[in-house]
Amino acid sequence: MLNGIKAFLATSVSIGFCYLTGILTSFTDFTFAWVLNFVLMAWYTYLDSIFKWKYISVYFNTLQFEENGRIYRFFGVHLYRKLLVWTGWEKISRKDLKIIKKEEALKRAEQGSRSSEAGHAIIFLIVMLVTFIVANTWREALWLIVLNVLLNLYPIIVQRYNRPRYKRLLRKFQEQSRMV
Numbered sequence: 001m002l003n004g005i006k007a008f009l010a011t012s013v014s015i016g017f018c019y020l021t022g023i024l025t026s027f028t029d030f031t032f033a034w035v036l037n038f039v040l041m042a043w044y045t046y047l048d049s050i051f052k053w054k055y056i057s058v059y060f061n062t063l064q065f066e067e068n069g070r071i072y073r074f075f076g077v078h079l080y081r082k083l084l085v086w087t088g089w090e091k092i093s094r095k096d097l098k099i100i101k102k103e104e105a106l107k108r109a110e111q112g113s114r115s116s117e118a119g120h121a122i123i124f125l126i127v128m129l130v131t132f133i134v135a136n137t138w139r140e141a142l143w144l145i146v147l148n149v150l151l152n153l154y155p156i157i158v159q160r161y162n163r164p165r166y167k168r169l170l171r172k173f174q175e176q177s178r179m180v
Helices: 002-024 030-051 070-074 077-087 089-093 103-134 138-179
Strands: none
Touching (some): 002 030, 030 103, 070 077, 077 089, 077 138, 103 138
């Protein structure tokens, strides 16, 4: 019950802040698109922390065409990952998920990839919905679309690219522990 009230308040404040930003700037302005994305990220992170979702849906299973990562490399996943390192975002987001050669750390990273992907997928859909509501032309939708791709679609791609790698390493750890 208390978590539901917290979620309702967080959602209300987030909507209100984004709406106020849209009124003060423009609903198709860069500032609104930026604020919308980052407020939604904070909102989702907060909801995730209070509800502690498990992320066990088949949606998170790796599809066969994703296994080798070729499609994501084609779409520039490595360039985007370098951009995350260059901006310092990777260091901020990974401070509590340091990847070391330990099975538990890999399990946390794999679970974190699910959480991150779910959040960005939900935010991507919300931003697309807002874009259809507020923009009348492609030109008006430009900042909403560009920032949605950079701040949500590409992070989804990064998580989809990383998860099979985590799982391969986890399988190796499990095979080694059976041999010992």
